[in-house]
Amino acid sequence: MQEMTERLTMVLGQVRYARQESAGGRIIDVGSDHGYLAIRCLEEGLADEAVCTEIHRAPAQRSEDALIEAGFGDCSEVYITDGLKGVPLMAGDTVVIAGMGGLNIVDIISRALKDNGYHVLENVTFVLQPQKSNDIVRKYLSKAGFVFEDESVCYDRDIFYNCMRVVFKGISTTITDEEACYGPKLLSKFKNGDPQVIAYFEHLDEIFEIRQRSNPTVKAALEERKKNAGK
Ligand SMILES: C[S@@+](CC[C@H](N)C(=O)[O-])C[C@H]1O[C@@H](n2cnc3c(N)ncnc32)[C@H](O)[C@@H]1O
Incomplete structure (x- = not known):
């Protein structure tokens, strides 16, 4: 089993909460890099299927190799794509975007909002772990109609990280x-x-x-x- 950093363990903790009430379904890891998170989710039975997306070929290949080696080749897909482009969301999905800059996260989510119907988005949970620009991410999410379910922090190798779990409600608010x-x-x-x-x-x-x-x-x-x- 792959050793998880404190930061990824915090992200996984939010995925566990998100999956509490939904049996099966998909975990979508945007910017999967090494594929560790998707593998752990499948190992723990938090999802039936993992979808990894990667903008670069080498980390996409790394994710795919790791998933196959862990025995999850048949229940996982890896796409080389920008964010969620070409990956239609489905009710019950949990989308993780971790270890990226906040502006990149906002860009990926705003495009996903345009590409997917509101009725689908209302049944999707997003677990976000921005490396920076948290204020911009939170202001964007509130204005776009997301609600904060929980936030967590951790201290990993001398750096503080934070993570947020949000769901789309379609009602714009100001924070x-x-x-x-x-x-x-x-x-x-x-x-x-x-x-x-x-x-x-x-x-x-x-x-x-x-x-x-x-x-x-x-x-x-x-x-x-x-x-x-x-x-
Ligand atoms: C620092 S790594 C984080 C990996 C993993 N999510 C984690 O938290 O450990 C960021 C990854 O996101 C990928 N990435 C950056 N922008 C992306 C985008 N727009 N769409 C898909 N992948 C992206 C990078 O290629 C890189 O592999």
């Missing part, structure tokens, strides 16, 4: 700059005293102090946070 930068669900966990989220926020506070000089969203988020903390 505050504080929610966009810190995460609406993570803010609740912080208020409830979650030690890992407290450590993550201390780290964010530090980097945001510097970043606020050039980023108005971060500046507003810090001001909101200080105001709310003073209440």
Whole structure:
């Protein structure tokens, strides 16, 4: 069994929640690279079928070889494609987009929204783990009609990572700059005293102090946070 990093284990944890109520179905791993996540999902019986997409040929081949070696050649497909292009979504799918920049994630999801009917999307769960630009991802998701089900954090090889699980409801909402930068669900966990989220926020506070000089969203988020903390 392939050793999973803390970061991928966190992503897998969100997939487990997403799959709790749906037996079978597909896991779609966009940007699968090594294929570890898809393999683990199949090993755990979280999905009957895995679809991996990769924009580059070499990681696509790596994913395919790993799936075949793990004995999942018959229940997996690997596509060389950009995001979800040419992969129609189906009700019950869980889509994972992990280890990519936030702008790339927004681009992939916005194209998937255009390519798939709302009735399908309402029954698809997205597990997203942006490497950066979390505020842009969260603002986009809210405006596009997604709802946050959960967010998690982990500390892996000296780096904090976060992950969000969202579902499409089709009703556009606006989130505050504080929610966009810190995460609406993570803010609740912080208020409830979650030690890992407290450590993550201390780290964010530090980097945001510097970043606020050039980023108005971060500046507003810090001001909101200080105001709310003073209440
Ligand atoms: C840093 S790796 C992350 C791999 C894996 N998802 C993980 O979290 O460990 C990002 C992968 O996404 C692929 N990728 C980047 N943009 C993509 C896109 N638009 N569509 C499909 N794959 C993409 C890259 O080729 C690379 O293999």
